[in-house]
Amino acid sequence: MVEFKDVSVTYSSSGVDALNNVNLKINDGDFAFVVGPSGAGKSTLIKLVLKEIDATSGTVLVNGFNLKKLRRGKIPALRRTIGVVFQDFRLIPTMTVYENVAFVLRVIDAPAKYIRSRVPYVISLVGLSKKAKCYPTELSGGEQQRVALARALVNDPKLIIADEPTGNIDPELSYEIVELLKGINECGTTILMVTHEHDLVRYFGGRIININKGSIAFDEVIGGSNESK
Amino acid sequence: MKASSAKYLVGQGFKGIWKNKMMTFASFCILLVSLLMVGISCLTAISLTRVIGGIEDQSEIVVIVKDGASDSDMAALEEKLHSIPNVNTVSLYTKEEAWQNMLKGMTEEEKDFFQYADDNPLPDTYKLTVKDIQIMNDTTTQIETFDFVESTQSPTAFADILINIRRIFSIVAFAVVLALVVVSLIIISNTTRASVFARRKEINIMKYVGATNSFIRIPFFIEGMIVGVAAAGCALLLTKFAYEGVYNIFNDTFGIWSILGMQNLYSFDDLLLPVSVSYLVAGALIGAVGTSISTGKHLRV
Numbered sequence A: 001m002v003e004f005k006d007v008s009v010t011y012s013s014s015g016v017d018a019l020n021n022v023n024l025k026i027n028d029g030d031f032a033f034v035v036g037p038s039g040a041g042k043s044t045l046i047k048l049v050l051k052e053i054d055a056t057s058g059t060v061l062v063n064g065f066n067l068k069k070l071r072r073g074k075i076p077a078l079r080r081t082i083g084v085v086f087q088d089f090r091l092i093p094t095m096t097v098y099e100n101v102a103f104v105l106r107v108i109d110a111p112a113k114y115i116r117s118r119v120p121y122v123i124s125l126v127g128l129s130k131k132a133k134c135y136p137t138e139l140s141g142g143e144q145q146r147v148a149l150a151r152a153l154v155n156d157p158k159l160i161i162a163d164e165p166t167g168n169i170d171p172e173l174s175y176e177i178v179e180l181l182k183g184i185n186e187c188g189t190t191i192l193m194v195t196h197e198h199d200l201v202r203y204f205g206g207r208i209i210n211i212n213k214g215s216i217a218f219d220e221v222i223g224g225s226n227e228s229k
Numbered sequence B: 001m002k003a004s005s006a007k008y009l010v011g012q013g014f015k016g017i018w019k020n021k022m023m024t025f026a027s028f029c030i031l032l033v034s035l036l037m038v039g040i041s042c043l044t045a046i047s048l049t050r051v052i053g054g055i056e057d058q059s060e061i062v063v064i065v066k067d068g069a070s071d072s073d074m075a076a077l078e079e080k081l082h083s084i085p086n087v088n089t090v091s092l093y094t095k096e097e098a099w100q101n102m103l104k105g106m107t108e109e110e111k112d113f114f115q116y117a118d119d120n121p122l123p124d125t126y127k128l129t130v131k132d133i134q135i136m137n138d139t140t141t142q143i144e145t146f147d148f149v150e151s152t153q154s155p156t157a158f159a160d161i162l163i164n165i166r167r168i169f170s171i172v173a174f175a176v177v178l179a180l181v182v183v184s185l186i187i188i189s190n191t192t193r194a195s196v197f198a199r200r201k202e203i204n205i206m207k208y209v210g211a212t213n214s215f216i217r218i219p220f221f222i223e224g225m226i227v228g229v230a231a232a233g234c235a236l237l238l239t240k241f242a243y244e245g246v247y248n249i250f251n252d253t254f255g256i257w258s259i260l261g262m263q264n265l266y267s268f269d270d271l272l273l274p275v276s277v278s279y280l281v282a283g284a285l286i287g288a289v290g291t292s293i294s295t296g297k298h299l300r301v
Helices: A042-049 A072-079 A097-107 A110-125 A141-153 A171-184 A196-204 B003-019 B021-058 B071-082 B095-104 B110-116 B133-144 B156-197 B199-208 B211-254 B252-259 B270-299
Strands: A002-010 A017-024 A032-033 A057-062 A082-086 A159-163 A192-195 A207-211 A215-222 B061-067 B087-093 B123-132 B149-153
Touching: A002 A042, A017 A042, A017 A215, A032 A042, A032 A171, A032 A196, A032 B211, A042 A159, A042 A192, A082 A141, A097 A110, A097 A141, A110 A141, A141 A215, A159 A171, A171 A192, A171 A196, A171 B211, A207 B110, B003 B021, B003 B211, B021 B156, B021 B270, B061 B071, B061 B133, B071 B087, B071 B123, B087 B156, B087 B211, B123 B133, B133 B156, B156 B211, B156 B270, B199 B270, B211 B270
Parallel strands: A032 A192, A032 A207, A082 A159, A159 A192
Antiparallel strands: A002 A017, A002 A057, A207 A215, B061 B123, B061 B149, B087 B123
């Protein structure tokens, strides 16, 4: 669950008000698209959820953590409940697909036996079993994003944040990635997907949160064009 | 932390070396050169101090005993000489020994001339070495006040030169070693920073998936330590070859260099333990701590 209560963010270095008095609640199991023009505050919203930055005022609650009271040493515990998928994939280039995914479980000190069974399973979910020994540079953009999805999924997080996950891949593959995210959501994981691609949003529909000039301009559930097909 | 995690982190440290070969090699070279510069400077300083010390130790005060001093007078004088705090050793050089040695250096004609001499004209003397050459002058003055002392001879002018050389050398050596340490630390710090900077994305990703700072630091720490130890090992070998080469030059032409007291140089075997420990500790510490400090900057995500 993600909840923003009267959250404002002002960047002290530039004096820019990135978010103004935002109130938002995303319940467990929700799938929400976050849309809006560049500079609207979408990235700030993601940074707040990951506690990369602190709110200037207001309260942010994420998966039971009150981020205002969360000490620096506890940030890893928060992040272990969140899976993150980035536009630029952010895979470790010196690790194979298997190692990139397994790495998350090693971070949480998971037993070796569990890692050996869980990682191949998750890699198979994203359809990359045959490429488990490949390095990221040997994969296409779509495949790299699927590895990033597997990495976000492997420790069974409560929430997955996908920050422009389709920004660097072919349009037809974008639908595939969102389909995968939808599938993950159906298993109970909350998904928060930031995107610029209105076609995708229109196609899939669901909860749309439109941020503009640091405020929530629109927060509604709309039907997708795929549902009418 | 589980044993499997510890094993994984140590393994990652070793893998990191291979995966980042170029930066690792750069760090290794910089560390090696820095250790060599500081190590050789320290060894040079130690050796030269030893050589100067050796020359100082050889500086003697010669005490000429008055003619006609009885055995008991001589014994009393010797006791008084021993009681001077700055006196290290006292050895008697009798007039007979002096006479025999003088005869050995004479030609047959000179010997024939002196064989008719009524009496041995040479005096009994004491040869003294001192503990502190800086107060040799005071010691000489004190000895001249003793009964049955005819006169003294001491290389006080030479002692003053040695004292000045040692003083200037100590200051210069300290300044050079200090400057090299500072320069080395700056270079090493920049190299490790560059090495870590090249992997900042990797660190960033680790932070996003919930890795603790120590989990991220340990492989870098181990990697830095291995590079440091390897550089220290190579530095030790190179230092050994260089030092032994110089040492052998001085030993081969012992006669010439002994004038400068070079026979007092330590052999590398004498220095092996302190040099090895210093290199290894410095290499491992600089490598490990330098790398993990450089990592810290990228952990604030």
